[in-house]
Amino acid sequence: MIKRSGAQIIIQLLERQGIRTIAGIPGGANLPIYDALAQSNKIRHVLTRHEQGAGFIAQGMARATGNAAVCFATSGPGATNVLTAIADAKLDSVPVICITGQVPYAMIGTDAFQEVDTYGMSIPITKHNFLVRSAEELLWVIPEAFRIALSGRPGPVLIDVPKDGQTGLVEFEDWPEPGRQDPFPRFDLADLKSAAELINRSRRPILYIGGGVIQAAAGSLAVGLAEKASIPTVVTLMGLGAMPTDHPFSLGMLGMHAARYANLALEECDLLIAAGVRFDDRATGKVAEFCPNAQIIHIDIDPSELDKIKTAHVGIVGDLREVLEALLPMLKRDTRQEWLQLVCRLKLMYPQRFNGDDNPLNPYALTKSVACLLNDQAIVVTDVGQHQMRTAQAYPFRRPRHWLTSGGLGTMGFGLPAAIGAALARPECPVVCFSGDGSLLMNIQELATAVEQNVNIKIILMNNNSLGLVHQQQELFFGKRIFASDYQARVDFIKIAEGFGMKALDLNVSEDPLETLAAGLSEPGPCLIHASIDVNEMVYPMVPPGAANKIMIGGEAHV
Amino acid sequence: MSDYAFGISQRPCESNGQITLDLTVKNHPGVMSHICGLFSRRAYNVEGILCMPIGQGEHSRIWLLVDKDQRLDQMVKQVRKLPDVLDVECRMIEPELLAQLQHLLDS
Numbered sequence: 001m002i003k004r005s006g007a008q009i010i011i012q013l014l015e016r017q018g019i020r021t022i023a024g025i026p027g028g029a030n031l032p033i034y035d036a037l038a039q040s041n042k043i044r045h046v047l048t049r050h051e052q053g054a055g056f057i058a059q060g061m062a063r064a065t066g067n068a069a070v071c072f073a074t075s076g077p078g079a080t081n082v083l084t085a086i087a088d089a090k091l092d093s094v095p096v097i098c099i100t101g102q103v104p105y106a107m108i109g110t111d112a113f114q115e116v117d118t119y120g121m122s123i124p125i126t127k128h129n130f131l132v133r134s135a136e137e138l139l140w141v142i143p144e145a146f147r148i149a150l151s152g153r154p155g156p157v158l159i160d161v162p163k164d165g166q167t168g169l170v171e172f173e174d175w176p177e178p179g180r181q182d183p184f185p186r187f188d189l190a191d192l193k194s195a196a197e198l199i200n201r202s203r204r205p206i207l208y209i210g211g212g213v214i215q216a217a218a219g220s221l222a223v224g225l226a227e228k229a230s231i232p233t234v235v236t237l238m239g240l241g242a243m244p245t246d247h248p249f250s251l252g253m254l255g256m257h258a259a260r261y262a263n264l265a266l267e268e269c270d271l272l273i274a275a276g277v278r279f280d281d282r283a284t285g286k287v288a289e290f291c292p293n294a295q296i297i298h299i300d301i302d303p304s305e306l307d308k309i310k311t312a313h314v315g316i317v318g319d320l321r322e323v324l325e326a327l328l329p330m331l332k333r334d335t336r337q338e339w340l341q342l343v344c345r346l347k348l349m350y351p352q353r354f355n356g357d358d359n360p361l362n363p364y365a366l367t368k369s370v371a372c373l374l375n376d377q378a379i380v381v382t383d384v385g386q387h388q389m390r391t392a393q394a395y396p397f398r399r400p401r402h403w404l405t406s407g408g409l410g411t412m413g414f415g416l417p418a419a420i421g422a423a424l425a426r427p428e429c430p431v432v433c434f435s436g437d438g439s440l441l442m443n444i445q446e447l448a449t450a451v452e453q454n455v456n457i458k459i460i461l462m463n464n465n466s467l468g469l470v471h472q473q474q475e476l477f478f479g480k481r482i483f484a485s486d487y488q489a490r491v492d493f494i495k496i497a498e499g500f501g502m503k504a505l506d507l508n509v510s511e512d513p514l515e516t517l518a519a520g521l522s523e524p525g526p527c528l529i530h531a532s533i534d535v536n537e538m539v540y541p542m543v544p545p546g547a548a549n550k551i552m553i554g555g556e557a558h559v
Numbered sequence: 560m561s562d563y564a565f566g567i568s569q570r571p572c573e574s575n576g577q578i579t580l581d582l583t584v585k586n587h588p589g590v591m592s593h594i595c596g597l598f599s600r601r602a603y604n605v606e607g608i609l610c611m612p613i614g615q616g617e618h619s620r621i622w623l624l625v626d627k628d629q630r631l632d633q634m635v636k637q638v639r640k641l642p643d644v645l646d647v648e649c650r651m652i653e654p655e656l657l658a659q660l661q662h663l664l665d666s
Contacts, residue, residue, distance in 0.1 A: 119589055120589075120592060123589070123592055123593055123596050124596055124600055128641075128642045128643075129589075131588070131589060148642055302640075303636055303639070303640075304633060304636035304637050304639075304640055307632065307633070308633055
């Protein structure tokens with residue numbers, strides 16, 4: 001017989017799941033778990049300065065590897081603090097397991113100290129959640145949580161463990177098997193044939209790929225499909241890296257900040273092959289006018305995504321890798337010269353131009369300079385805002401899981417902790433985090449964690465002392481009434497970083513900013529690289545929120 | 560696709576623009592929250608709920624009386640995704656039974 005406490009069961013089951021790093025913060029209601037964790041010689045604990053940081057570190061680990069990652073928080077404020085990172089994981093389908101402490105089971109519902117209804121609050125923002133009622137339950141709940149997080153469309157799972165569930169002793173015969181991904185759903189061959197016929201018949205198809213392609217590790221298959229049947233390809237924000245940006249069939253991102261030619265090509269297409277995408281409003285613009293002349297093939301592992309926003313002519317529920325593997329041999333090789341020529345004309349007539357990229361401190365130029373100084377090994381993380389959209393537009397992505405960004409929830413504060421997580425999970429890769437002053441301030445306390453862990457991250461801080469994307473929307477759509485988006489006080493980020501014990505460089509005071517940038521990027525360990533940028537620099541082109549994608553402001557060729 | 564489509568329109572289970580969904584679920588304190596939350600956060604009203612344990616009490620059956628609108632297929636797909644939901648069917652409920660229940664509640 002094996003005899004263990006609930007807390008020991010948690011830690012040993014996590015070890016058996018292959019978990020080697022856990023981010024979190026201890027508190028009254030999860031101390032037994034921490035006591036058991038202290039005895040583990042397999043798991044390294046990363047102490048963050050805020051539970052949201054722990055949640056995003058777990059996300060960074062999970063996004064960079066595709067494996068499930070774990071974070072810990074205590075009850076009450078610990079749990080409420082971590083919820084934003086869990087909601088973020090839900091919207092971007094990231095397998096994070098969050099284990100929270102809870103007041104003893106008998107005290108639940110009494111407004112005990114640091115009690116909140118973590119279970120109730122986490123229902124709408126998790127794929128699934130558990131309130132553990134006894135230590136015994138942990139023996140099936142932990143593996144089940146991993147199975148759910150990893151199966152089908154991945155997502156976060158929260159396990160709320162009352163303190164007596166952690167201390168209670170259990171006797172049992174054998175350890176349960178670790179939770180694993182379920183087998184993929186089987187798809188219908190007839191649907192696949194219909195899809196192949198539609199593609200073979202179509203004259204102007206476009207492939208529209210998203211995060212699902214990354215999840216399924218189907219990037220090279222998607223590229224193979226585009227190449228075999230000569231299909232121009234657009235990528236969602238979450239799908240960047242699935243097809244190299246400089247691939248001849250790549251039209252880059254679609255939607256709100258796409259290149260003009262990408263959105264205009266979508267206007268012309270007669271068949272949209274949507275793979276691992278969810279027709280998000282930032283990608284489609286006004287849905288009724290999205291790809292007005294196109295039939296739709298929609299392939300996704302989540303059945304509820306089919307027909308949710310757009311009705312598909314052929315819908316296939318399945319693993320993208322398996323589906324594309326089966327689909328490829330059914331496709332005719334085709335050169336589609338007429339269509340490719342039209343797309344080529346659109347590229348020439350409506351090219352992607354970025355303002356002022358001759359100045360090294362221009363945000364686009366800076367983004368490209370960073371790309372030039374790094375190779376494809378680098379993992380690129382962003383926060384949320386103008387810098388995020390510029391990176392998505394201008395950075396040459398070539399590999400899946402080397403681009404981590406908060407897509408669905410758009411959480412400012414994502415970047416720094418997610419970059420720490422990526423660096424912990426992939427220590428062989430340099431990690432660069434593009435951030436803005438608004439975003440960085442939302443989880444700036446994690447600079448301490450980065451220094452403590454001595455992670456190899458470089459923060460490129462583009463500082464316009466403003467909430468740049470809000471500023472831009474007020475400028476464009478609210479009659480230039482700039483309100484509450486400019487900061488009055490100016491933060492000295494160099495001093496702040498140095499105060500945390502982090503090396504910091506300022507490109508503005510450098511005589512040779514490019515050389516300083518190169519020096520900063522080759523620093524060992526964490527480093528903050530600061531550049532003041534002009535608040536009036538816009539992200540163009542831009543589709544006004546709610547408008548059709550063909551209505552794009554700015555970024556014209558003649559500017 | 561056909562495995563997942565609910566095919567509601569072909570079933571003789573609606574009356575007065577309403578439909579009853581028959582769910583078999585795991586019986587535990589959070590399951591009602593999970594199901595009702597799916598509807599409430601899409602601003603989709605549940606007109607009636609009937610829930611009783613079945614078998615040894617490990618499972619429950621839930622009848623949800625809902626208006627049939629164009630979001631129903633999406634709702635059913637979302638309900639199917641819940642790990643606590645074992646089965647979803649569309650059910651024909653005898654109008655007399657509903658009338659009796661209504662009478663009981665009105666009295």
